[in-house]
Amino acid sequence: MNYPQRLHEAVIGRITFPLTNYLFNRKNILSDFHALQKSEHLSIELLRELQLARLRETITSADKYVPYYTRVFKEIGLRPGDIKQIEDINRIPPLSREDVINHHKDMVDVRMQSSVPFADNSPKEPGAPLPFAPFRRHRLIKNTSSGSTGAPTVFYEDGSRTAMNWVHELRLKNWFGVRPGAKEARMTRLSVDYMPKSSVVQLRWMLWHQLILPGVNLDDEHYSVCLKNILKFKPEILWGFTSALAGLAEYVNRSGGLPDGYRPKVVVGWAAPVYDHEEKLMKEAFQCSVTNIYGAREVGHIAAKCPRGSFHINQENMIVEAVSLSAEGVEQTGQEILVTTIDPSPMPFIRYRMGDVGEIVDSDCSCGRTLQVLSNLLGRTGEIFQTKEGRMISPNFWCRTFMSGKVSGAIKRFQIIYTRTRDLRILVERDSGYNEDTERYIHETIARNFSPETELELEYVAKIHPEVSGKYQMVVNEARNEA
Ligand SMILES: [Zn+2]
Numbered sequence: 001m002n003y004p005q006r007l008h009e010a011v012i013g014r015i016t017f018p019l020t021n022y023l024f025n026r027k028n029i030l031s032d033f034h035a036l037q038k039s040e041h042l043s044i045e046l047l048r049e050l051q052l053a054r055l056r057e058t059i060t061s062a063d064k065y066v067p068y069y070t071r072v073f074k075e076i077g078l079r080p081g082d083i084k085q086i087e088d089i090n091r092i093p094p095l096s097r098e099d100v101i102n103h104h105k106d107m108v109d110v111r112m113q114s115s116v117p118f119a120d121n122s123p124k125e126p127g128a129p130l131p132f133a134p135f136r137r138h139r140l141i142k143n144t145s146s147g148s149t150g151a152p153t154v155f156y157e158d159g160s161r162t163a164m165n166w167v168h169e170l171r172l173k174n175w176f177g178v179r180p181g182a183k184e185a186r187m188t189r190l191s192v193d194y195m196p197k198s199s200v201v202q203l204r205w206m207l208w209h210q211l212i213l214p215g216v217n218l219d220d221e222h223y224s225v226c227l228k229n230i231l232k233f234k235p236e237i238l239w240g241f242t243s244a245l246a247g248l249a250e251y252v253n254r255s256g257g258l259p260d261g262y263r264p265k266v267v268v269g270w271a272a273p274v275y276d277h278e279e280k281l282m283k284e285a286f287q288c289s290v291t292n293i294y295g296a297r298e299v300g301h302i303a304a305k306c307p308r309g310s311f312h313i314n315q316e317n318m319i320v321e322a323v324s325l326s327a328e329g330v331e332q333t334g335q336e337i338l339v340t341t342i343d344p345s346p347m348p349f350i351r352y353r354m355g356d357v358g359e360i361v362d363s364d365c366s367c368g369r370t371l372q373v374l375s376n377l378l379g380r381t382g383e384i385f386q387t388k389e390g391r392m393i394s395p396n397f398w399c400r401t402f403m404s405g406k407v408s409g410a411i412k413r414f415q416i417i418y419t420r421t422r423d424l425r426i427l428v429e430r431d432s433g434y435n436e437d438t439e440r441y442i443h444e445t446i447a448r449n450f451s452p453e454t455e456l457e458l459e460y461v462a463k464i465h466p467e468v469s470g471k472y473q474m475v476v477n478e479a480r481n482e483a
Helices: 003-020 029-039 044-065 065-076 086-091 097-105 110-119 161-173 198-208 222-232 242-254 276-287 395-403 434-448 478-483
Strands: 139-147 154-156 184-187 210-213 237-241 265-268 289-296 302-307 312-314 318-325 334-341 354-363 372-381 411-419 424-430 455-460 474-478
Touching: 003 029, 003 161, 003 198, 029 161, 044 065, 044 086, 044 334, 065 198, 086 318, 097 154, 097 354, 110 139, 110 154, 154 161, 161 265, 161 289, 161 302, 184 222, 184 242, 198 210, 210 222, 222 242, 237 242, 242 265, 242 276, 265 276, 276 289, 276 395, 302 318, 318 354, 395 411, 395 434, 424 434, 434 455
Parallel strands: 184 210, 184 237, 237 265, 265 289, 411 474, 424 455
Antiparallel strands: 139 154, 289 302, 302 312, 312 372, 318 334, 334 354, 354 372, 411 424
């Protein structure tokens, strides 16, 4: 990169990006980023001390100012002073999505309650930033998470959560040698028809060095336009919905790969796991590192994959637990992830049930970072299946099975349906290479991994239809959907 380009990047990263974000009340982005670069190497003990101090502040403030928690703590007889170690939060009952849906207004700090009606009545779409927020009386923004099932979760934020997301993204990019202000293409949650006004897109390009691209409901024509724009802009980072990036990668591979002279530095998949076959696809198409952010809109980015492949938790800003929770009517479904936000926030989340299954271990990552590691992240509880003998099957199992070299060219698309009787129905869209060997392979794989009582129905279909969002659902859990 030449000198003027480097200077341009530095101006964006050091001045215009943090400054414009400040006007949305997203403060301290650079200073927090620099602090995280140090804390990610602290000793395990010091990291825990830092967490405990922030947790105690969170609990004290929630007890005093958040009506929902005042009530919950009273019911269980917890006083803020009782939190002597991190594990003491075990006493607080986990917070479910339903709790948030039912009590979201009660979960807002009383000092900001008067802003809730303003946020509710805002004509802007949920999550849209509030210009000049630091100078306003009412700074709350209403946001929603697109609940994968049922009603969306409504929550409120004042810019601080988004600021922390930017900070965590800066940290992640830094892990891959990308500086603040580097060019970035973002395939967002918007479809082509709902792209923001061109002025917004222009400003993000000028002030943040971001190329905004659609990320849902894309077809080949859209991918071709996206790719053209990417090749013109030459971003170091490709960021987006995992499904959009995988789709783009597939398109790039089909159309002969990237031209010489352009390679991004890192691809960041967001909002869904990057499964093995997707990672392979992206690496082949973009010839660079691929990483993944794990998180949720309500609580922000929780963990991200370092260059050595560990999912490091953003431990300075949240406490992540993996606990055994048994869902009603189902036996133990493994370790469920709970998240507690420990930064000052108008709406704290304490022990929020993510609905994902995984484990948490201390770091022994060769990258040298001491941040805890989320391992065996199997995905959504609803997508994980427990066989009749209690084995856990993650969606990745199916990816590996159906993307294996043994069935290459034989299967166009597949869908796994876990039935109410916990048996299997597999829909297959056949490709030209499909033959008896393929069918035998499927039967043998199932026989090896499932108990003999599991019934398998293999069904050949002309087409597997996508959901309304345009995404293909690989796993359908009928038992769970009914619950
Ligand atoms: Zn690492």
